[in-house]
Amino acid sequence: MATSVTIHAPNDRLRPRRLRVADEHLQAVLDGKEYLLFDGGMGTMLQDAGLKAGACPELLCLTDPHTVTGIHAAYVAAGSEVVTTNTFGANARKLAEGARAEGLVRVPSVAQVFAAAVACAKDAGARYVAADIGPTGALLRPLGTMSFDEAYDLFAEQVRAADAAGADLFVIETMADLLEAKAAVLAAKENSDLPVFCTMTFGEDGRTFLGTTPEVAAVTLSALGVDVLGVNCSLGPADVAPLARRMCAWSTKPVLVQANAGLPRMEDGRTVYDIGPTQYCDAVGDMLDAGVTVLGGCCGTTPAYIAGEKALIEARAGSGAEATERVADGSRPFTVTSAQQLLSLAPGEVGVIGERINPTGKKRLKEALRIGNYDYVMGEAINQEQAGAQVLDVNAGLPEIDEPATLVRLVEGLQGITSLPLQIDSADPVAIEAAVRAYPGKPIINSTNGKQEALDAVLPLARHYGCAIVGLALDEDGIPGTAQGRLEVARRIVDACDQQGIPREDVLIDCLTMAVSTNQQAARAILDAVRLVKRELPGVRTVLGVSNISFGLPYRELLNATFLTAAFEAGLDLAIMNPLSQRFMDAVAAWRVFNGEDLRAQAYIAANAGRTDASAKAEKPSASSEQQEATAVASTPHERVRAAVLQGRGEPVATGVAELLSAGLEPLALVNDVLIPALDEVGALFEKGTFFLPQLMASAEAAKAGFDAVRDATAASDAQPKGAVAICTVKGDIHDIGKNIVKMLLENYGYEVHDVGRDVEPQAFVDEVVRHHIRLAGLSALMTTTVPAMADTIALLREQAPWCKVMVGGAVLNPEYAAMVGADYYARDASEAARIAAEVLG
Amino acid sequence: MRRGRHWRSAATLRIDRTLLPIDAIPRKEVLRYLGYRGQALSAELDARVDGMMARVLEVARPLAALRSYPVAREACCDAPPAVALEGTTLRLTGDDAARHLTGAREVVLFAVTLGAGVDLELRRLALVDAVGQVVFDAAASAAVERVADAAEALVRSYAADKGAFCGWRFSPGYGDLPLEVQPAFLQSLDATRRLGITLTPGNLMVPTKSVTAFVGIHDTVQEGLASSCELCSLADFCALRARGVTCRV
Structure with missing residues (x-):
């Protein structure tokens, strides 16, 4: 259990923010004490001014600044305090596309566009200039092809340009993908000290296109350290109101709402919205009652709407904005999220963290991680979720593998099959940062401990990336033998978290389970330590890896479950355990009856009515x-x-x-x-x-x-794979079903298949072939447009891995094409691929 | 209910994100996508096909966005053929689009998608159930065509309200209409914001089960449409039939 932490060069990204706030009013807004009014829809106004669909509106900042300034000025006249720059799509990718579409010889730089856009806003008399940052326009991996780093770089360029041009704050808006929002927020935090506002857009079902709910967005973005969060675009104000209410309930930051003016329709070639200013403002009034303090509009809202909102705010000026209700430390719930799911535990409720994705002592898992075949891991994840795990611990700590890279791939893969939040389990700060940085949610970091170097290395990661953190009650002198000793270490960890500004409810103290077989006083010491930590460090949560208690004794499950129950009584909040153990899960279910979490014991009764000790679990349905x-x-x-x-x-x-x-x-x-x-x-x-x-x-x-x-x-020793095959869908192509079929068949013929994925860079594929000296490669492409990428990959293979034979397949391929791209074999279907493998590898 | 020769101006087209729920997927189409040619199906496989069709209906969130643009009358005879539209930078290039839109006054563009939930499920199945992934993919392909049928039916109804007639739908990537028109096509529908459809650098749509298409609005009845309602794939979604009229007279 001893952890060693390598110290790395100070990480500039992680420096604490010293927020640059324009004036006192804006500071009061950020504190939730005063209202702030944004402007309305820019796109609608530009289209009314004659902008063609498909044209790049951001270029108007350079080509027609008067029109842009005029629109801003109309909003200022209506009462907007904040003017949002005309830069929604002003990232390098979209500008290049827009300039090409308009036949421009030179693509204006991001800096030029932001300089012009901020100037337009200032010329219009804006009190505050909000630099607008919209989505990149491309979907991130794994569903799309853009990497997290590419998105980050696009956003960072915008952030630096806006800051240099003199903006007062950032508004990251209309986000549908929580991961993309995270990339933008991190780009803003790491490249500027200006306040960050971030809004997401939701559909009729109360989720973003990628399945994020208002609760998940509120918890994740709050933790990530945005200054104001909210909802924009989406729907009309009456439909946005319930979403805003849900956000207010979970946000620790002021909430911003910019709804559409209802639904648009075409009438005689004109776009018309179905909700007028009066009706709009009625709904906005309800949202103010619900706790929204920052206002504005989106599609279809003209200065008339903003003027109405201004009146709403002025009517309440006497009373002032009610500061977002803050609950006392001790009663805030513990929260973690994945992109689709929120886990929230009120004080006194208990949670289960599945421990099984950990190669320590697991031969098959070790082997699977080594060759990058994650099917086995995925099976472990699904089984644990079905058994009732609420968080999955993920550990890839093996001496012979690249831990950061493996952890990142595991975390990405797991999100494909489970919506459970993850606990990133590593002693290496580099691996932890790699995994949590690109995690679309609020994960748990497992772990830091009382050693100064571990605190220095890991706590800034938890703060910066908005994670909950496990602190092991051990320090330079090892694990204290007494409860009081563990409390002292815990206190040092919690003090350090307090200093970093990590909320108490995000801190999980692990009092460390020791085996009773070696020291029978251990159980009592652990339970007392849990009790002390809960009493002396209010707000903090506790976590325990339970099953160590029974090490060296027979019939371990009985000891484990009994100890778990005792630990719950002592104040344990989250158990790291094997959810596949029925006795463990029975103990959890029983405890939830006793602590009142399972209301009227409904879940317990549903699961156990009619059950006797003798009855086996439900049998699998038999075949016809x-x-x-x-x-x-x-x-x-x-x-x-x-x-x-x-x-x-x-x-x-x-x-x-x-x-x-x-x-x-x-x-x-x-x-x-x-x-x-x-x-x-x-x-x-x-x-x-x-x-x-x-x-x-x-x-x-x-x-x-x-x-x-x-x-x-x-x-x-006998398990001798027949030989290895590397396969992928080539760069530019995202169709991977054909490749997956080939993979399945080859595996079932006993080959070790290295699946490098889809949309794969030629060099990345060749690296895999070279690393494992693989003798057969399979490349798949569905589109004619991606056949050249196939040729590139083969050329690179010939150069760097001349021993490797190449087969190709896919809808557009035929024997002639296959020869043309330089392949050795054409595989018409998966069955043919298996025959080729037999010929090459035997 | 007789429609006059003159275009009416009262016709409206809802252009926002519109929910187009479908309640069934044609099984025959699913099997066709799977390469089925009458083989004997085991009860297990039968059940798997049914199960995956149900799963698609469960996770799909079918959405559409539509918008009409007048055809721009511009001299374009020596240039490569293209149909330009008023109010958008989109040009429908190539002989096929030009032929398809001969005599059209107006073009309705639309995009439909089953949403990212279907792609997430495909990805999940790729990791846990390879057979299921293939069947689910086929069912989703059949489903998104159904949603496109539903969207096209909206266009037929819009045209009928105008006293006009539709051609059949045509999509980028067919014939000589290149995928390069996709960026402007999607922007003309604000499809990224309204539907969440994005493009890869190769102009492939993500979510992958998405369709873009255009329909010409003409003064005269067009060739190539189903000759009767019984043969028409849009019949289930047709608002005209309920009113006792058809799109052909």
């Missing part, structure tokens, strides 16, 4: 009787396995393989004489058109159940 007969007719286990592979049924394959193994058949013979011939038979049926694609795949999947059974039965 018709097919059971079909399998039963096949007399020998060998025959049954073959029949089940052909039928695409995994379970009978696994049982048949187990039978054959216990009857003494050699694993290698089983693979070569039973499973592979069955797969070959399926391939032939596919060839003839007797099977179509899903049947081929279902059979491959069934065979996989057999291969898994063989592997489980084989000692590590």
Whole structure:
């Protein structure tokens, strides 16, 4: 459990912010004590002024500043205190696109556009100039092709330009992707000291296009350290009001709302909005009552709307904005988020952190991480979620792997299959930063401890990236033996967090579980320490890795569950444990009845009514009787396995393989004489058109159940993969289904498949081939436009990995194209790819 | 209910993000995307296809944005063929678009998408269920075409209100209308803001189950449409039939 932390050069990104606030009024706004009025929709006004759709509105700051200034001035006259610059899409990517569309020879720089835009706002008499930063226009990985760093760089360029041009604050707006919003917020915080406002846009279902709710946005952006957060665009004000209310409930910052003037429609070639200023302001009044303190408008709102809002604010001027209600430290909930999900635990409620994604002592997981095959990890994640885990701990600490890179890939992969928030588990600050920086949510960092160097290295990460943090109650002298000793270390950690400005409810103290088999006083010391920490350090939460308690004793689950219950009584908030242990989860469910969290014991009753100690868990549904007969007719286990592979049924394959193994058949013979011939038979049926694609795949999947059974039965030394294949979908192409089919089939033939992903840079692919000296590469492309990227990748392979054979496939490929791009083989389908692999690798 | 020859001005087109829920996916189409040619299907596979079709309907959030633009009358005879539109920088380039829009006064552009939820689910399935991913992908492809049918039906109805007639829908990437028109096409619909549709550097749309298309609005009945309502793929979404009229007279 001892942690060592390497000290790295001071990280300038992490320096504490010294906010530059224009004047006292703006400061009062940031404190939630006064109202602030923005302006309305720029796009609508520009279109009324004759701007064509598809044209780049930002260029008008340079080509027609009078029009832009005129629009700003109309808003100022209506009462806007803040003028938003005409720079929504003024990033290098969109400007280049816009300039090309308009046939400009020279693309204006981001700095030029911001300088002109800020000048327009100032000329209009703006009290404050808000530098507008909209989305990049491209979707980030993994769904899109833009990397987090590319997005960050685009935003950082805008931030520096706006700051240099004299803006007073940033408004990052109309964000649908929490990760993109995070990239923009970090770019703002790390490249300027001006206040950051950030709004997201939601649909009728109360989620952004990427599934983020107002609660998740409010918690994540608050933690990330934006100064004002809110909702813009989206819908009309009546539909935005409930979203704003939900944000106010979870935000620790003032809330900004800029709704649309209802829904637009075309009438005689003109765009008309269906909600007028009076109706609009009625709805806005409700939002002020709900706690919104910063106002403005979006699409379709003209100066008339802003004038109405101005009147609303003035009517309340006497009373002043009610400061966002702050609850006392001790009663704030503990919160963590993923992009789609909020976990909130009120004081007294308990949570479960799944511990199983950790290679320590797990051979298969270790191997999977080493070759970058994450299927196994994904299975662990799904099982834990289904068993009731609320957070997943993720650890990739192996001496022989690149921990930062592996952790980042794991975290990205896990987000594809679970919406549970993650706990980033590492002792290496570099790995921690890499993982939390590009995490779309508020994760937990596991961990820091009482050593000064660990506090210095990790706490700034937690503060800067808005994370909850686990602090281990140990220091330079090791783990204190007494409860009082652990409290003293905990106090030092909490003091350091207080100094950094990390809220108490984000601090989780781990009093460290020791085995009772080596020291029977250990259990009492741990429980007392938990109790002391909760009493002496109000607001702080506690966490424990529970199962250490039973180390060295038999029937560990009983000790674990009993200790867990005692720990809950002592004040444990979150247990790091194996949620697949039924007894553990039973103890959690029972405790939630006793602490009142499970209201009227409904969940407990639903799960346990009619259950007795003797009854097994629900049985899996059995296969249809018709097919059971079909399998039963096949007399020998060998025959049954073959029949089940052909039928695409995994379970009978696994049982048949187990039978054959216990009857003494050699694993290698089983693979070569039973499973592979069955797969070959399926391939032939596919060839003839007797099977179509899903049947081929279902059979491959069934065979996989057999291969898994063989592997489980084989000692590590015997598991000899047949050879490695690297595959990817080439740069520029995001269609990966064909590649995934090939991957599946090759794996089921026993090859070690290195799946480098989709939209893959040629050099990244070649690096993987060289690193593992892989002898066969498979490249896939669906679009004619991406075939050149295929040729580039092959050329690079020939240069740096001349030993490697190349097969290509994909919808647009044919044998002629394959030859043209320089491939050795053309794989018409997945079945053909498996034959090529057999030829090259044997 | 007889419609006159003169265009009416009362017709309105809702242009914002519009929910276009679909309640069914044509199974035949799903199987066609999967390369099905009448093979015997096991009960398991049958159930899997049904399950994935249901899953698509569950996670899809079908949205559309529409907008009409008048065709610009500009001299364009020696230049490469292109149809320019008033009020947008978009030019529908190529012979196919020009032929398709011969005589059209107005063009309605639309974009539809099933939303990022479908892409997230595809990604999840890629990690946990490769067969499921392939079937789900086919079901989603069939579903987004249904949403495009629903959007096209809105255009037919809009045209009928005007006393005008539609051609069939045509999409960038078909014939010689290149994908390079996609940036201006999507901007003309404000589709990134309204629908969340973005482009990759190669002009592919993400979310991937998205369709852009245009429909010409003409003075005269157009060739190439379904000859009866029974054969028309838009019939389920047609507002005209409910009123006892058709788009062909």
